[in-house]
Amino acid sequence: MEERIMDLIREKKRVVAPALVLVFIFYFMLPLSLLFFPDVMNQTSIIPGLTWAWLYGFLQIPMTLLMAWVYHLKAKQFDRKIEEIKREELS
Template sequence: MNDIYLEWSKSRKKFMVPLLIILFLFYFSLPLSLFFFPEYINTPTVIWNLPLIWVYAFLQLIMTLVIMHLYTRKAKKLDEIVEKMRKEK
């Protein structure tokens, strides 16, 4: 029981901790960039002349959904370990 628990909790931590750090930086650098580099974030891009911040905002929309799919895929694998734990109890 304990070994499986450790395997589960380790594998989960290894996946979640880096992910959370990246996400935190990724999401809050959008409003923070408005604060620190307003000039840079408003420079027009090649995409329909939209300022860079629009591209960044769209990236956040896409990223949210991508991360969710990654997470659910990982969670399915972790569920298998949980099932093992439940059977061994």
Template sequence: MLEKQTDYNKAVTSPTFQELLKRKRAFIVPMAIFFLTFYFLLPLLTAYFEFLNQPALGAITWAWIFAFAQFVMTWTLCIVYTRKAQQFDKLTEDFKKEIGGVGS
């Protein structure tokens, strides 16, 4: 039995695939920039500024609060991406049906 061959040139130019790429890029690029900026701010700020070494809550300094916020930010971005991925999965399924691929 012969399997239907997918025309990848046609698939990559399909409007559904282009919309999937556009939406993923619109979400992933800003989130990656935010994450990397937030992540590298702590070592940069502690290296060049003294205000993060000032007490915030008793003996806890602002650097510790910022470091803890990085954990919160990482988990939050993970949850947001997981929810957003469901939309990407729906677009992927639509695309697979459109081109007659596996799982359609």
């Protein structure tokens, strides 16, 4: 049973770890891009009247919510499989 649980944990980690790295990159790229490419960031973006800096700043909010949702889905699936293992152990 332990091996199967460890496998499941590893499987969850394969989704969660890259997602977290992505969040960090996406987030810290904002201050870094302001630092290194201020000219580009201050140009008007694809949305009229909005510079890249603001667009990127706003995008942090949907990114956060999206990632939280991705985690939630993965964790739900993980919980279900763990429950299955527990039930099999009992029977």
